Amino acid sequence: EVQLQASGGGLVQSGDSLRLSCVASGFNFDDYTIGWFRQAPGKEREGVSCVNSPDGTTFYGDAVKGRFTTSRDNAKNTAYLQMNSLKPEDTAVYYCAATYRQWKLCTRDLPPSYAMDRWGKGTQVTVSS
Numbered sequence: 001e002v003q004l005q006a007s008g009g010g011l012v013q014s015g016d017s018l019r020l021s022c023v024a025s026g027f028n029f030d031d032y033t034i035g036w037f038r039q040a041p042g043k044e045r046e047g048v049s050c051v052n053s054p055d056g057t058t059f060y061g062d063a064v065k066g067r068f069t070t071s072r073d074n075a076k077n078t079a080y081l082q083m084n085s086l087k088p089e090d091t092a093v094y095y096c097a098a099t100y101r102q103w104k105l106c107t108r109d110l111p112p113s114y115a116m117d118r119w120g121k122g123t124q125v126t127v128s129s
Helices: none
Strands: 003-007 009-013 017-024 034-039 047-050 058-060 068-073 078-084 092-100 123-128
Touching: 003 092, 017 034, 017 092, 017 123, 034 068, 034 078, 047 068, 047 078, 058 068, 078 092
Parallel strands: 009 123
Antiparallel strands: 003 017, 017 078, 034 047, 034 092, 047 058, 068 078, 092 123
């Protein structure tokens, strides 16, 4: 079964850190660019970051640049989103998604949602002020 599972969310205070994980199964993780997205209540889903394979190149949205770091460990079929200096406006459901061999979408911009082939269930991140 093809699956992406995000985890690691929680309730934290402003300025705290969290690390999200995205574990993949049922497909060749190495062939996929991974994107992180989030959706806050009443807002559209937005791209957060992405990471290519196998070189691990990344791109970040302006809202998180300098605070969030995304990485991947292909040997573990896992991608990560390290979130530092969290702000209340980071509160959202966070999703990981995968797109097949679309590394060009994660070079000068974030991949759009419609380009992602596989989606995981989200994990809630809530940042209190």
